Amino acid sequence: MTNTEQIHRSLIEADDVEEVRDENISVGDVFRSLAQHPAQIITRWNWKSALLGAIFRASFYFTVYQASKESWIVTLTAVIVELVFRFLTSGISGSLVQSFRRATPTWLATMIVSISLPIFSHTVEYVTHYAQENFFSNVFAASENNARQKAFAVSVLISALSAMFNLFIMKHGVLLVGAGQETKSLGNDMKRIPRLIIEFVTVLPLKILQFMRDGKVLPAIAMFAAFGLSVGTILGGLRGKWSWAWKPALGAWTILFAITLIVAIVLRIVGRRVKK
Secondary structure (H helix, E strand, O other): OOHEEEEEHHHOOOOOOOOOOOOOOHHHHHHHHHHHHHHHHOOOOOOHHHHHHHHHHHHHHHHHHOOOOOOOOHHHHHHHHHHHHHHHHHHHHHHHHOOOOEOOOOOHHHHHHHHHHHHHHHHHHHHHHHHHHHOOOOOOOOOOOOOOHEEEEHHHHHHHHHHHHHHHHHHOOOOOOOOOHHHOOOOHHHHHHHHHHHHHHHHHHHHHHHHHOOOOHHHHHHHHHHHHHHHHHHHHHHHHOOHHHHHHHHHHHHHHHHHHHHHHHHHHHHHHHHHH
């Protein structure tokens, strides 16, 4: 029996994908495991992702609503609604992301996570906030300055990025739940997150710089362009406004260019010191 067949068999027999100790598991086997043992999503409900996700998203809604000059009662209502529903959905999303942390090929696992989870969470988000404002506004105050629409559009982009980031840090053993000895305390995880943020933010700039060093100018330009276009397409498409497409795209390109430039300068300085 080949190694791949052994992994496939052990996954079928295991109640949880985390019970399989192999380093690399195919995306197909992860799906089969989730389909045959869906309860693992609940039993391995990721309370760490739930806690951090709820706090972050509630803070985000608070900022957007206040920037939109909504009243305090409207702002607090949106924050409470977001806090409650996000706590529940982030735990499920975190559990799903963790299931794919060892899945191969990595690019396919990343694409699945960054597309499917935002669709799931924002379907729930849209329905929750829409219901709150259109059916329960006599109990829960509704936004008066379109803050919900603004927050929702940006929130989708944040979800795609956060899904990729969660997968990235879980691959490094952070924010894991029910993973045996690999599971660490939340305090230990928080100490490692700042460094992982830097690594995550520099992944794309480093890849662009590598293409440039290898003389692959067109792939470098294509990667740079795709980043801004993706941001602009998501925000512009959700808001249905051209200004929400080109302005964020331009901002994304500016940020990526600045980070790439900083990384290039740091690498150059480090390289000179190593030579000395």
